[in-house]
Amino acid sequence: MLGVVYTSFIEMVEQQFSPDTADDLLDNPALKYDGVYTAVGSYDHNDMIRMVVHLSELTGIPVDDLVQAFGEYLFHQLAERYPAVLEARTGFLDFLEVIETSVHTQVRKLYPNAELPQFDTVRHDPNSLTMHYASRRPFVNLALGLIQGCSAYYKQPYEIDVERSTEGELNKASFHIRTTS
Numbered sequence: 553m554l555g556v557v558y559t560s561f562i563e564m565v566e567q568q569f570s571p572d573t574a575d576d577l578l579d580n581p582a583l584k585y586d587g588v589y590t591a592v593g594s595y596d597h598n599d600m601i602r603m604v605v606h607l608s609e610l611t612g613i614p615v616d617d618l619v620q621a622f623g624e625y626l627f628h629q630l631a632e633r634y635p636a637v638l639e640a641r642t643g644f645l646d647f648l649e650v651i652e653t654s655v656h657t658q659v660r661k662l663y664p665n666a667e668l669p670q671f672d673t674v675r676h677d678p679n680s681l682t683m684h685y686a687s688r689r690p691f692v693n694l695a696l697g698l699i700q701g702c703s704a705y706y707k708q709p710y711e712i713d714v715e716r717s718t719e720g721e722l723n724k725a726s727f728h729i730r731t732t733s
């Protein structure tokens with residue numbers, strides 16, 4: 553997992569909880585990298601999971617909710633960091649439709665060691681699409697939060713149905729998304 557994801561997570565914890573809470577998470581002796589992450593580094597995603605589980609214990613907020621909230625925050629961070637990627641698209645579903653073929657493809661070129669999920673996307677009509685997510689990492693809720701952040705960015709309300717499954721080591725989900733205005 554890229555360092556930018558780690559630094560964004562710590563920043564969210566500092567802002568939405570407190571700097572002391574962020575320090576508590578980084579002081580956890582179970583962390584593989586001793587709580588030191590830089591934006592340009594690359595780290596095993598398990599430290600992220602350890603920190604989210606720890607944050608859930610400290611706050612009483614379920615892990616899934618924390619991961620989703622982080623996804624929403626991360627979308628805005630990524631949008632700020634890579635504005636050209638978003639400017640090329642005009643709307644919410646048009647943007648979601650090209651996550652695999654354009655957005656993450658550009659990320660892969662910039663960071664060959666990025667660990668990205670696979671999306672197969674089917675556009676049904678102007679107002680609906682289905683994204684099939686598959687990843688070795690358990691980040692379905694991160695995707696849900698990123699989709700939420702994307703909808704806020706484009707000011708486009710939507711409804712979503714989620715079907716989750718696993719297949720061997722793969723975490724899978726189908727997101728059925730319809731715009732509502």
Ligand code: HEM
Nearest residue numbers: 553554630634637666667668669687689691695698699702
């Ligand atoms: C709604 C839009 C998006 C969705 C649903 C999405 C989905 C995801 C998910 C679920 C992950 C976690 C990795 C995994 O599950 O295996 C991820 C990682 C990532 N995505 Fe996206 N993404 C979106 C938009 C973007 C945008 C706009 C950018 C940047 C321009 C971006 C760049 C990245 C990066 C840098 C990572 C981390 C890779 C790593 O840790 O190695 N994504 N994305």
